Amino acid sequence: MRNLSISWLQVRLCLDRQDYVRAQILSRKISPRVFDADTSKDKRKPKEGDNMVQEAPADVPSLLELKRIYYELMIRYYSHNNDYLEICRCYKSIYEIPSIKEDPAKWTPILRKICWFLVLAPHDPMQSSLLNATLEDKNLSEIPNFRLLLKQVVTMEVIQWTKLWEFFKDEYENEKNLLGGALGTKAAEDLKLRIIEHNILVVSKYYSRITLKRLADLLCLSLQGGREAYLGHGELKGPDCEDRQTDGDRVLPDSPGQQRGA
Incomplete structure (x- = not known):
């Protein structure tokens, strides 16, 4: 336990000095699995060679407190390069600490942050899995605006960026108590990019x-912005885009004999 305490102090010192390379190296000395140990379930005297977490001395934080400290430090580390998914996973680990999950005053702000960083993270299988798991969390009903935000992202319907930003702008700007710094201009730009x-x-x-005109309209962008978005996200396998002004879109049918209007 004391070794854990020393390790996180070293990581914190590196982060304070903005030495992120060394902070990463030192953080690898701490295995997150050690925080899953439950010393209360096994009071037997450990045998030689047993890998057990001992009860913390009075001057050393408890295991769960060290877990919180560790993930808070990792949030600071991942924030320096805007690794939103890893930040989200760190907040998720803090959220699962019993003393936090049992207290609405503690879990509510953390769950809000989980939602923000889920939406900020690029779409991939892990992000999708975490997003759907979070939507199933009953606590989300206590912050309905954030449930609405996640529901919009998982629903296969076009999101009007201007309307979404108008609705959530105050929530976004009030999210200041973040370990890596308040959500700022860069995160706002990334949020718009995720919606695109x-x-x-x-x-x-x-x-x-x-x-191109129709695509730009759907994305709430100028013609040039629509062109750049289309070219910049070719890996998403979007539709063929024609650079002409007439609105002659050809739409995939929803079902045989039926077509969906533009």
């Missing part, structure tokens, strides 16, 4: 061809 990526995925589901 979501919308391109939606468009690719319903359209086989689309005009």
